[in-house]
Amino acid sequence: MQFAREVKHLLYKEVLLEWRSKYAINGILLYVVSTIFVCFISFVTLENKITWNALFWIIMLFASINGVSKSFLQESKGRQLYNYVLASPGAIILAKTIYNVLMMVMLTTIALMVYILVFSYSPPDFLMFYVSVILGSLSFSTIFTMVSAIAAKAGNGGMLMAVLSFPLIIPVLIVLIKLSKNAIDGLDRSVSLDEIGILLVINIMTVTASLILFPFLWKD
Amino acid sequence: MYKSWWKILGSVLVIYTTIGGLLLGVPRLAILNETIRNLYFHVPMWFGMLTLFSISVWYSIKYLLSSNQTDDLKAVESVNVGIVFSLLGLVTGSIWAKFTWGQYWSFDVKQNFTAIAILLYFAYLVLRNSIDEEQKRAKISAIYNIFAFPMMVVLIMVLPRLKDSLHPGNGGNPGFNSYDLDSRMRAVLYPAFIGWSIIGYWIYTIRFRIRSLEIKNNS
Numbered sequence: 001m002q003f004a005r006e007v008k009h010l011l012y013k014e015v016l017l018e019w020r021s022k023y024a025i026n027g028i029l030l031y032v033v034s035t036i037f038v039c040f041i042s043f044v045t046l047e048n049k050i051t052w053n054a055l056f057w058i059i060m061l062f063a064s065i066n067g068v069s070k071s072f073l074q075e076s077k078g079r080q081l082y083n084y085v086l087a088s089p090g091a092i093i094l095a096k097t098i099y100n101v102l103m104m105v106m107l108t109t110i111a112l113m114v115y116i117l118v119f120s121y122s123p124p125d126f127l128m129f130y131v132s133v134i135l136g137s138l139s140f141s142t143i144f145t146m147v148s149a150i151a152a153k154a155g156n157g158g159m160l161m162a163v164l165s166f167p168l169i170i171p172v173l174i175v176l177i178k179l180s181k182n183a184i185d186g187l188d189r190s191v192s193l194d195e196i197g198i199l200l201v202i203n204i205m206t207v208t209a210s211l212i213l214f215p216f217l218w219k220d
Numbered sequence: 221m222y223k224s225w226w227k228i229l230g231s232v233l234v235i236y237t238t239i240g241g242l243l244l245g246v247p248r249l250a251i252l253n254e255t256i257r258n259l260y261f262h263v264p265m266w267f268g269m270l271t272l273f274s275i276s277v278w279y280s281i282k283y284l285l286s287s288n289q290t291d292d293l294k295a296v297e298s299v300n301v302g303i304v305f306s307l308l309g310l311v312t313g314s315i316w317a318k319f320t321w322g323q324y325w326s327f328d329v330k331q332n333f334t335a336i337a338i339l340l341y342f343a344y345l346v347l348r349n350s351i352d353e354e355q356k357r358a359k360i361s362a363i364y365n366i367f368a369f370p371m372m373v374v375l376i377m378v379l380p381r382l383k384d385s386l387h388p389g390n391g392g393n394p395g396f397n398s399y400d401l402d403s404r405m406r407a408v409l410y411p412a413f414i415g416w417s418i419i420g421y422w423i424y425t426i427r428f429r430i431r432s433l434e435i436k437n438n439s
Contacts, residue, residue: 171333
C-alpha cells in the first residue's frame, strides 16, 4: 500500500536523522538523568511510595514535553515544504507519532531503570507498573505530537505548546497515576483493567483525530 | 427586537424558573434543605455551557470544510459565552458547596475536572491571541477546538463517574433521580435548562452581530 510505504520511509528518515546527530535522545537522556540525580541528592531515600510514584511521573511528563516538542519545532521551513510536496500529510503525522512513541518508550525504559537503581525500590507488581509506564509514554507521545504540530504552525514555539498541552494531559495523568498506584500497592491485575481500557481508548481517539485533522493543518 | 419569539420564550422561562424555583415546593432532604433550589441555577449553567460549546465545535468543523470567516467568528463567540456560563457554573457550585460540603472549594473530583475543562478553553483563547494572521488563526484554533471538545466531555461527564465524589450521582452517592426529583422539581428544572440555553444563545448571537459589524466597519 502506498500509505504504509510512505509511513515506513518517513519513519526511517526520522530515525536515521536522529541517529546521525543523536540530538534529541541525548538531550532528553541528560534531562532525565540530571533530574533524577538532583532528586537523589535532595531526598537520598524515598520511604513514601506515593512520593516515589509522583516524582517519577513528573520527570516523565516534562521529559516527554521536551522531547516530543522538538520533533516539529526544529523542522526548517525548506524541509517542511519538501516533505509537503512528496508525502501525504497523514503519513507524515503518523510517522512522527510512531517515531515519538518509539523514542519515548525507549527513553522511559532507561529512565525507569535509572530511577529504580538510584532509589533502590521497585514496585511489587513490576510488570503492571511497566505496562503503565509504556501506556504513559504512548499517550504522552500521541497527544504531544499533535499539540506540537499545532504549536509549531502557530509560530510561537515552546510556551504555547505547554499551555495547550497541560489541560489535555491532565486526565491522562490522573488515570496513569491511578494505574501505577495500583501496581505499587500490589493490587490484583483485574482491578486495573478499566484504567488500561480508558488509556487505550484515549490513545486511539487521539491518533484518529490527528490523522483526520493534520491534513487541514498542513495545507499552508 | 429581531426575531423575537424565542427570545421572549427564553426570558419568560428564566423568569419563571427563578421565581418558581425560589417559591415552589421542594423535597426536604438531609444536609441540602433549601439549598436544593440552587439546582435550578447550577445545573442549567453547565447545560448552557455544553450547548454553546457544541455550537462552537459545530462551527469549527464547518469552518474547516468551508473556510468561511463567519463560521470562525461564530465558533469563537460561542466559546466566549460558554466560558462565562462555565465560570458561573463554578461559582454557583462553590457557593452551594460552602453550605453543604463546608468549603467553597472542596477538591471534589467533579469540581477539579470542570476547572481543568475550563482551562482547556482558556488555552483555546490563548492560542487565538498568539496568531495574528486571520485565516491561519481560524484554521489552527478550529483544529484545537475539535481536539478539546471530546476531552472536555470526557473530563466533565465520564471521569467523575468513575471516581469517588461528593456530587450526587457519582461515586456512591445516590443521584437526584432516586430521591424525589419529582414532578415538582422537574417542572422547574427542565424549563430552566431550555430557558438558560436560549439566553446563552441570545447573548452569543448579539456578540456575533456586534463583532461582524465591527469587522465590516474596520475593513
